[in-house]
Amino acid sequence: MSHIADRIISDPGLEAGVANLTSEKIEEVVNRVLKGETGAKLKAYHETCMRCGLCSQACHFFLSNNNDPSYSPVSKATDTVYELMEKKGRGIYPYRIYQMAQVAFTECNLCKRCAHYCPVGIDTAYIISIMRRICYLLDVVPLYIRDTAHSHASTLNQMWVKDDEWTDSLQWQEDEARDEFPNLRIPLAKEGADVYYSVIAPEPKFRTQLIYQAAAIMEVAGIDYTMPAHPGWDNSDMCMFIGDFENMGRLKKAHFESAQNLRVKRIVMGECGHALRSVHDMGNRWLGFRDTPIPVVHAVEFYWELLTQGKIKIPKKFQEPVTIQDPCNISRGMGLMDKLREVTHMLCENVVEMTPNRERNYCCCAGGGIINCGPPFKSVRIQGNSVKADQLAATGVQNIVCPCHNCHGGLEDIISHYDLGMHAKFLGDFIYELMEKPEAQ
Amino acid sequence: MHELYNFVSGPLAWIAWAIFILGSAYRLVSMYSLAKKKDGSSLAYMSWPYGLRSVMRWLIPFGTMGWKSDPLMTISTFAFHICFIAVAVFLSAHAVVWNTAFGINLWSIPTQIGDIISFVVIAACSVFALRRLLLPHVRSVTRPKDWLALGLVTMPFLTGVMAYHQMGPSLLMTTLHILSGEMLLALLPFTRLSHALFVLFTRAYMGSEFGGVRHAEDW
Numbered sequence: 001m002s003h004i005a006d007r008i009i010s011d012p013g014l015e016a017g018v019a020n021l022t023s024e025k026i027e028e029v030v031n032r033v034l035k036g037e038t039g040a041k042l043k044a045y046h047e048t049c050m051r052c053g054l055c056s057q058a059c060h061f062f063l064s065n066n067n068d069p070s071y072s073p074v075s076k077a078t079d080t081v082y083e084l085m086e087k088k089g090r091g092i093y094p095y096r097i098y099q100m101a102q103v104a105f106t107e108c109n110l111c112k113r114c115a116h117y118c119p120v121g122i123d124t125a126y127i128i129s130i131m132r133r134i135c136y137l138l139d140v141v142p143l144y145i146r147d148t149a150h151s152h153a154s155t156l157n158q159m160w161v162k163d164d165e166w167t168d169s170l171q172w173q174e175d176e177a178r179d180e181f182p183n184l185r186i187p188l189a190k191e192g193a194d195v196y197y198s199v200i201a202p203e204p205k206f207r208t209q210l211i212y213q214a215a216a217i218m219e220v221a222g223i224d225y226t227m228p229a230h231p232g233w234d235n236s237d238m239c240m241f242i243g244d245f246e247n248m249g250r251l252k253k254a255h256f257e258s259a260q261n262l263r264v265k266r267i268v269m270g271e272c273g274h275a276l277r278s279v280h281d282m283g284n285r286w287l288g289f290r291d292t293p294i295p296v297v298h299a300v301e302f303y304w305e306l307l308t309q310g311k312i313k314i315p316k317k318f319q320e321p322v323t324i325q326d327p328c329n330i331s332r333g334m335g336l337m338d339k340l341r342e343v344t345h346m347l348c349e350n351v352v353e354m355t356p357n358r359e360r361n362y363c364c365c366a367g368g369g370i371i372n373c374g375p376p377f378k379s380v381r382i383q384g385n386s387v388k389a390d391q392l393a394a395t396g397v398q399n400i401v402c403p404c405h406n407c408h409g410g411l412e413d414i415i416s417h418y419d420l421g422m423h424a425k426f427l428g429d430f431i432y433e434l435m436e437k438p439e440a441q
Numbered sequence: 442m443h444e445l446y447n448f449v450s451g452p453l454a455w456i457a458w459a460i461f462i463l464g465s466a467y468r469l470v471s472m473y474s475l476a477k478k479k480d481g482s483s484l485a486y487m488s489w490p491y492g493l494r495s496v497m498r499w500l501i502p503f504g505t506m507g508w509k510s511d512p513l514m515t516i517s518t519f520a521f522h523i524c525f526i527a528v529a530v531f532l533s534a535h536a537v538v539w540n541t542a543f544g545i546n547l548w549s550i551p552t553q554i555g556d557i558i559s560f561v562v563i564a565a566c567s568v569f570a571l572r573r574l575l576l577p578h579v580r581s582v583t584r585p586k587d588w589l590a591l592g593l594v595t596m597p598f599l600t601g602v603m604a605y606h607q608m609g610p611s612l613l614m615t616t617l618h619i620l621s622g623e624m625l626l627a628l629l630p631f632t633r634l635s636h637a638l639f640v641l642f643t644r645a646y647m648g649s650e651f652g653g654v655r656h657a658e659d660w
């Protein structure tokens with residue numbers, strides 16, 4: 001069995017953060033978080049975890065790393081937060097925080113699959129997120145995701161997209177799309193629309209074709225929608241994943257208010273997983289909302305509506321066999337596995353399920369911020385998910401329905417490394433390709 | 442020896458029960474008040490239907506991913522808990538104690554059945570111990586507290602079986618049996634065994650979050 005010390009990866013963010021630490025500072029921050037921000041939940045988990053080890057087989061990291069005990073959920077909790085609790089933050093030398101940070105930020109996707117395995121009901125993802133919170137307050141965060149969080153804080157979007165670059169990207173895609181749909185518009189900051197369509201920042205930055213496709217779908221379906229013209233348009237949230245809860249709250253407040261200012265009936269979000277978690281589970285909670293102040297609907301539900309209401313017609317389904325990836329934050333995280341399947345069956349003739357599936361599916365290993373920790377940790381993600389490669393290969397298909405940006409990136413990396421010859425596609429890709437386009441040229 | 446036995450089965454028993462009851466009450470109340478102070482959103486999401494659903498599902502052997510993943514552990518866990526409670530509460534010898542000490546009349550299981558299931562408990566505890574020693578993913582997270590918890594629940598059964606089968610001096614064994622039972626009672630609220638008090642809540646909370654917020658199953 002190994003220890004995190006055996007596999008330390010050099011990261012400038014972690015190194016710079018640790019260089020500024022002292023044991024006193026660590027003790028102060030640890031106790032401030034444990035006493036100030038945690039309560040009965042963490043205390044109960046620490047005390048009633050019977051160290052039975054059932055959680056180990058839940059975790060793709062454990063299974064993919066030859067059942068190495070140091071990757072099991074209980075081990076990750078024990079080597080990070082439990083150790084800090086038991087020592088009351090005292091006598092922790094700075095380099096130990098580096099080790100704990102690497103475990104918390106890059107060896108757990110916060111996917112909560114271990115919830116299906118723990119008899120007591122321990123939420124390991126919550127425990128790891130507390131470690132991330134402590135690391136954030138100590139400023140020990142991997143460089144890439146730290147920079148992303150700074151982007152969120154400075155521009156209210158994940159990708160340093162400037163205010164005019166946002167509207168430029170939308171107008172550029174509108175222009176492109178009008179070659180195919182002469183009457184297409186992307187209404188900017190229109191008041192009183194039914195739908196406010198929101199995306200994650202990577203879309204205007206390097207996946208602009210998805211905006212084109214979404215605009216085409218809205219046009220064909222005849223949806224009364226708008227997109228915002230000002231910051232607050234990005235529904236994504238990497239701050240949530242580094243424990244920067246204050247900015248998580250700021251981001252969601254900006255997003256909700258951006259929609260409320262336009263007096264829309266509801267927000268429809270693009271195919272992203274973690275943004276849904278930020279909206280319905282974490283960001284809203286920080287702001288004190290039990291659910292959301294304005295209805296928010298995920299693309300999967302929206303497409304389900306469009307297809308079942310006949311607003312989008314599919315003359316001929318996709319013929320080649322496909323399988324379905326259940327993004328953690330959409331299936332296990334928001335219960336959309338049924339609608340995802342209904343939509344897929346409306347689009348594709350031949351669907352082969354992977355095993356396990358639905359809310360028990362394995363994580364792609366890219367989510368929870370890990371892919372956002374950048375190149376230094378790519379090998380951790382790929383090595384940490386050979387079970388996903390096996391799962392995919394066992395389906396025998398070449399196409400994967402993949403309604404999440406992080407899963408898309410994560411699966412493509414796994415496919416390429418394990419040479420699976422498969423291809424991940426968004427639902428929007430399928431719909432745009434297959435839908436009937438009455439006014440198209 | 443007789444004085445020790447009288448002390449252990451008399452005043453010490455009352456002390457042990459008092460610590461158990463008052464200690465458990467204290468733990469439950471203080472945990473709840475900590476939750477009210479610090480886990481407000483978690484309390485807000487607690488849901489009777491989803492909480493109960495999760496508790497019920499996890500009470501079914503092999504009814505969850507966790508139980509399916511480790512059959513030996515599942516069988517041992519269910520056997521241990523069911524037989525532990527059956528013997529501790531309903532053994533005929535104990536029914537006599539409830540009657541003489543507290544005036545409670547309970548149905549009881551025949552002594553021979555009680556004997557057999559006591560061995561089942563000891564077998565299950567052996568499985569727990571062997572797992573801790575031999576399985577890397579269990580051994581690596583085992584700490585002294587875990588051995589303490591296991592010891593506390595095993596000792597009453599070992600000494601009880603020995604006393605019943607008259608292995609060793611009878612009065613001594615019985616005294617040790619009562620003493621180990623008292624230690625279990627008194628220390629339960631303050632060790633890992635406190636999961637007896639809290640597990641319904643942690644389970645119900647997970648069920649509430651998964652069912653009510655995430656619209657998914659947590660088994």
